[in-house]
Amino acid sequence: MANEGRIDEAILEAILAGRLEPGTRLGEVRLGEIFGVSRTRVREALMKLETRGIVRVNSRRGWFVVEPSAEEARAAFQARRVVETGLILSMRGLDPAHAAHLRAHLVEEEQTIVGGDVGSRTCSLGDFHIHLAEAAGNPLLVDILRDLTARTTLVSMLYQSTEEAAASHADHTAIFAALEAGDFPEAARLMVGHIDDVEDGLDLSVRRIRPDDLRALLVTDGAPSRHRLS
Amino acid sequence: MANEGRIDEAILEAILAGRLEPGTRLGEVRLGEIFGVSRTRVREALMKLETRGIVRVNSRRGWFVVEPSAEEARAAFQARRVVETGLILSMRGLDPAHAAHLRAHLVEEEQTIVGGDVGSRTCSLGDFHIHLAEAAGNPLLVDILRDLTARTTLVSMLYQSTEEAAASHADHTAIFAALEAGDFPEAARLMVGHIDDVEDGLDLSVRRIRPDDLRALLVTDGAPSRHRLS
């Protein structure tokens, strides 16, 4: 059974969906109970997430969802600008299949914005960039951007964000249009503007709340072993 | 004591220095004996390296240094082109301290090429790109490029490479000159050409040898607990 990366993915998904906020403590035993496994596998999952910069361990004190500092936040956005700009400028065309995939994502994105909760919205908005990386056809860059968008998503949760989901969706649509038209320099320019807008929407001097409990945030329904990995 | 990432770093250093070739099996118990720890910590180290794409596990068969396929090799070089181009183009200036650091590295690089073995040479050549990322001042991009250059170093080991260390050093020197002159577009162009040259020097249709033993490759001197982490 696709049991391999279940725990990593479940935790990451919970974080990205906003169910686990930055600073939340992630107890090994607690997570083990939730997933019905021993601490060993939980530790493995947490350590993988640690090398990806999603969680951090405070020796003998606990595991926590990372709380990026203002400087780290800026670095994350800059990294995304660098990678996504380079990515778009390296593209020579847009494969029809990938174009269709992106277009399908855009309609899903719109539906989520209208009807979904804030978590699904943020998640969907971030997925656009990952799908775009997939369209460029480089799995390594997909992974890199996956972790980078995870980081900026975390930042948006931690700091006061005035980002309008609708505005982001409009940006995405415009970027896609430029890509489909084959105007990659324009798409890159739009992308930089888009990321700038999201970053400017943050107030890096004001930090948000920091609650501290796990609750049943990781499992949405009753059974502890049922998870949707998006 | 800086005991934290000792094992990860030691293994990675051994791989990057060419002492552990792609395809080498990394037995948990064997590594545990070498480092004087139990399998637990070895597993943690290997799993961290796995998420960084350096080693891979074949269920119940063993851990191995990754052997990138021809396609993966191309992807790694493309990713480096994307990231390093974006990185250089995002730079607005070269901090004097970082400039001095890079210059110092270049002379060390030259010395290594004249007097060092092939492992030190490859290592030193790769470090230039990491130091360059450090000069850009973004820790995230440093980490990304560290793993990316590790991958391409692995590729160069696996496939027949006609790369001349001297030529690479000359490229690096030219790139540094352009950076110092503030001509970042030119530096980016030179960088693309440089990575292209390295990639073109590979014969992706011919794979190299694949020995299969650990020997005392991980420890250079007698005592199992003495390691230099570069």
Added chain:
DNA sequence: TCGACCTAGCTTGCATACAAGTCCTGTCCT
């Protein structure tokens, strides 16, 4: 002679037990 099978020895996968450090709380002394 060749092929199927079976077993022994290896590997990792996972759980559990114990060690060691941190934090909080209650108590005792001043």
Added chain:
DNA sequence: AGGACAGGACTTGTATGCAAGCTAGGTCGA
């Protein structure tokens, strides 16, 4: 009353033990 201190309940860190699966080599049968 206030502060130092001690103890216990928690946490992660590390080792070890057992289970499960892969591989290779030998044996038996056709």
